[in-house]
Amino acid sequence: MRISLEVFAVALKTLSQHKLRSALTMLGVTIGVGSVIVMIGMGQGAGALVRTTIQGLGSNMLLVFSGSTTAGGARTGTGANLTITVEDAKAIARECPSVTMTSYGKRDFSQVVYGNQNWYTTISGVTPEYQLIRNWPLATGTFFTQRDMERGNTVCVLGYKVYMNLFGPERDPVGEEVIIHRVPFRIIGVMGRRGALPGGQDQDDQIFIPFTTAEWKLLGSALVGYASIIFASAISEDAMTEAEQQIRDLLRQRHHLPKDVPDDFTIMNLKDVAEMQAATGKILIKLLGGIASVSLIVGGIGIMNIMLVSVSERTREIGIRMAVGAKRSDVLVQFLIESVVLSCIGGLIGVALGIGSSQLVSLLGHFPMLLSPLVSLIAFGFAVLVGVVFGLYPANKASKLNPIEALRYE
Amino acid sequence: MAGKELVIVEDLHKVYRMGEMEVHVLRGITLKIDEGEFVAVMGPSGAGKSTFMNIVGCLDYPTRGHYILYRQKVSTLNTNQLAEIRNKKIGFVFQSFNLLPRLTAVENVELPLIYAGVPRKERRSRALKMLWAMGLKGREYYTPSRLSGGEQQRVAIARAIVNQPILILADEPTGNLDSVSAREVMVIFQRLNDQGITIVLVTHESDIAQYARRKLIFRDGKVVEDTGAVALQPLLKGGTA
Numbered sequence: 328m329r330i331s332l333e334v335f336a337v338a339l340k341t342l343s344q345h346k347l348r349s350a351l352t353m354l355g356v357t358i359g360v361g362s363v364i365v366m367i368g369m370g371q372g373a374g375a376l377v378r379t380t381i382q383g384l385g386s387n388m389l390l391v392f393s394g395s396t397t398a399g400g401a402r403t404g405t406g407a408n409l410t411i412t413v414e415d416a417k418a419i420a421r422e423c424p425s426v427t428m429t430s431y432g433k434r435d436f437s438q439v440v441y442g443n444q445n446w447y448t449t450i451s452g453v454t455p456e457y458q459l460i461r462n463w464p465l466a467t468g469t470f471f472t473q474r475d476m477e478r479g480n481t482v483c484v485l486g487y488k489v490y491m492n493l494f495g496p497e498r499d500p501v502g503e504e505v506i507i508h509r510v511p512f513r514i515i516g517v518m519g520r521r522g523a524l525p526g527g528q529d530q531d532d533q534i535f536i537p538f539t540t541a542e543w544k545l546l547g548s549a550l551v552g553y554a555s556i557i558f559a560s561a562i563s564e565d566a567m568t569e570a571e572q573q574i575r576d577l578l579r580q581r582h583h584l585p586k587d588v589p590d591d592f593t594i595m596n597l598k599d600v601a602e603m604q605a606a607t608g609k610i611l612i613k614l615l616g617g618i619a620s621v622s623l624i625v626g627g628i629g630i631m632n633i634m635l636v637s638v639s640e641r642t643r644e645i646g647i648r649m650a651v652g653a654k655r656s657d658v659l660v661q662f663l664i665e666s667v668v669l670s671c672i673g674g675l676i677g678v679a680l681g682i683g684s685s686q687l688v689s690l691l692g693h694f695p696m697l698l699s700p701l702v703s704l705i706a707f708g709f710a711v712l713v714g715v716v717f718g719l720y721p722a723n724k725a726s727k728l729n730p731i732e733a734l735r736y737e
Numbered sequence: 738m739a740g741k742e743l744v745i746v747e748d749l750h751k752v753y754r755m756g757e758m759e760v761h762v763l764r765g766i767t768l769k770i771d772e773g774e775f776v777a778v779m780g781p782s783g784a785g786k787s788t789f790m791n792i793v794g795c796l797d798y799p800t801r802g803h804y805i806l807y808r809q810k811v812s813t814l815n816t817n818q819l820a821e822i823r824n825k826k827i828g829f830v831f832q833s834f835n836l837l838p839r840l841t842a843v844e845n846v847e848l849p850l851i852y853a854g855v856p857r858k859e860r861r862s863r864a865l866k867m868l869w870a871m872g873l874k875g876r877e878y879y880t881p882s883r884l885s886g887g888e889q890q891r892v893a894i895a896r897a898i899v900n901q902p903i904l905i906l907a908d909e910p911t912g913n914l915d916s917v918s919a920r921e922v923m924v925i926f927q928r929l930n931d932q933g934i935t936i937v938l939v940t941h942e943s944d945i946a947q948y949a950r951r952k953l954i955f956r957d958g959k960v961v962e963d964t965g966a967v968a969l970q971p972l973l974k975g976g977t978a
């Protein structure tokens with residue numbers, strides 16, 4: 328067998344003589360390979376989503392909100408109707424064995440002014456433990472301390488996006504002052520970059536101030552002692568469900584809720600949220616997997632069909648080639664290479680299509696896609712495989728032709 | 738020039754089976770063709786001439802009998818070895834030219850060299866030289882549809898001889914040509930024979946057969962007349978003595 332570049336060139340030339348036919352034949356492989364790429368990209372993205380969400384949100388974090396949840400998952404209570412308190416948070420840390428640490432917070436939205444720059448953002452009043460629970464390093468400066476909490480100091484830590492918008496990348500903001508709600512705050516640090524939450528909220532677009540400062544200086548005194556959210560850190564990932572139960576029991580007891588009354592709070596297990604998000608992705612992946620395998624098989628059958636047509640159209644050519652000295656293996660290789668070239672071109676287009684649609688999915692669907700060159704290679708490998716598997720039968724048929732009958736064929 | 742035995746067939750039979758029916762196409766052909774001979778094969782339609790040529794050309798197997806080509810027993814060879822013989826030792830010329838319509842003249846001529854594994858550059862130059870020798874300068878890059886019948890047949894001859902075969906088998910090569918083109922083609926065959934290439938040619942026309950030095954007449958699967966057989970006998974005896 329002589330497999331040289333030349334054989335490929337001849338195959339390309341032959342295929343280009345039937346451009347439309349070749350293009351239509353490739354379509355199945357193209358769609359199949361494209362789907363494989365999107366599928367694997369989503370699969371890896373979904374896995375990474377769970378991992379980064381859990382790690383990114385903090386060590387084994389549980390969130391507690393005010394307000395109850397319906398069976399469908401919609402929260403009925405609003406921030407105006409606060410039910411959880413600072414004391415609840417402290418009690419959880421103290422009394423739940425599976426919880427190591429808690430923090431609590433309140434948030435508001437406000438204009439922030441620095442010089443002639445201003446930015447509308449979220450103001451989060453939290454406790455110093457927040458940074459530890461979230462496992463969130465600072466880009467520069469420090470987070471506020473227990474002392475700042477006790478004194479209600481007007482210090483703040485900027486989210487990365489706020490910092491970029493007010494200062495730009497060159498200036499060090501530590502020590503500068505910003506005006507929030509007509510109150511000047513001294514900047515003591517900038518949070519590291521975190522990006523968007525699975526829900527789409529940008530974590531870098533907020534300013535952190537001590538909880539007490541928020542209560543005393545920014546928010547109405549009527550709600551002193553109430554928190555809109557409690558952050559709790561479980562002792563381990565496995566203990567998260569346990570911790571959730573302990574928190575529920577404790578809060579129901581503290582809120583004096585009779586057995587038949589639903590919770591007046593909502594506990595969110597972020598691991599569950601991330602996994603739910605990933606599960607949606609997994610359904611899509613299965614769907615795509617189905618499309619991919621069906622397309623590849625249909626594409627392969629298309630190739631086989633066209634190659635069979637080609638073999639019978641070119642029976643005389645095969646006879647002539649055999650008469651001038653082509654061995655059976657030469658004929659086999661010629662037709663096999665043709666089908667492989669056909670599926671490879673289809674595969675290449677599919678790879679481009681797959682990468683393109685992956686980008687589109689991650690852009691429009693807010694779903695993180697993880698694409699590596701290996702993924703493209705695997706998908707392309709499928710195309711080659713389809714070309715070989717479905718090209719073998721027609722090529723073998725061509726090589727087994729009787730030269731005399733082939734020459735006589737009209 | 739004559740003397741070395743190129744083709745020896747002994748009691749060659751070919752039977753086609755079509756269901757229950759058996760068609761006995763060749764019924765015991767025994768003959769020898771020496772190197773350098775120019776043989777015309779004649780006879781009525783259906784006499785088995787093409788069948789005989791296909792067997793001699795290693796495109797087909799006999800049902801019975803022996804065939805020795807160039808001291809090799811063909812019946813013992815596998816399909817790959819037969820392909821190699823067709824590639825290196827034999828050149829075919831057909832009535833219907835059998836050029837590949839999508840390829841240019843020079844690409845058609847290159848075909849046997851591709852399967853002989855000749856490198857690209859050498860292939861092209863050898864193919865071009867063959868075309869020029871056939872008087873086809875200026876037609877090298879024409880596809881067959883743009884060539885006249887005579888020109889197409891000369892391309893086919895160039896293809897048949899490009900790999901320097903010892904035997905050319907031509908089955909009615911002038912059957913589709915006008916008399917002028919036919920004469921041109923025959924002159925080429927004569928020239929090739931003068932260079933020492935053995936030629937076996939099937940024809941229905943006696944004036945074409947005139948170019949040959951030996952005539953075989955086929956009828957009902959048998960050779961009924963062989964003008965060269967007598968002349969050959971003493972030569973063979975002389976060779977073995």
Ligand SMILES: Nc1ncnc2c1ncn2[C@@H]1O[C@H](COP(=O)(O)OP(=O)(O)OP(=O)(O)O)[C@@H](O)[C@H]1O
Nearest residue numbers: 753754755760762781782783784785786787788789
């Ligand atoms: N594959 C086949 N199956 C059955 N019969 C066949 C086959 N090939 C040839 N024949 C028969 O064998 C006989 C001889 O055929 P062949 O082609 O050798 O004749 P020919 O002498 O070349 O005739 P022509 O001068 O018309 O070319 C014919 O009767 C033909 O029908």
Ligand SMILES: [Mg+2]
Nearest residue numbers: 786787788908
């Ligand atoms: Mg015939």
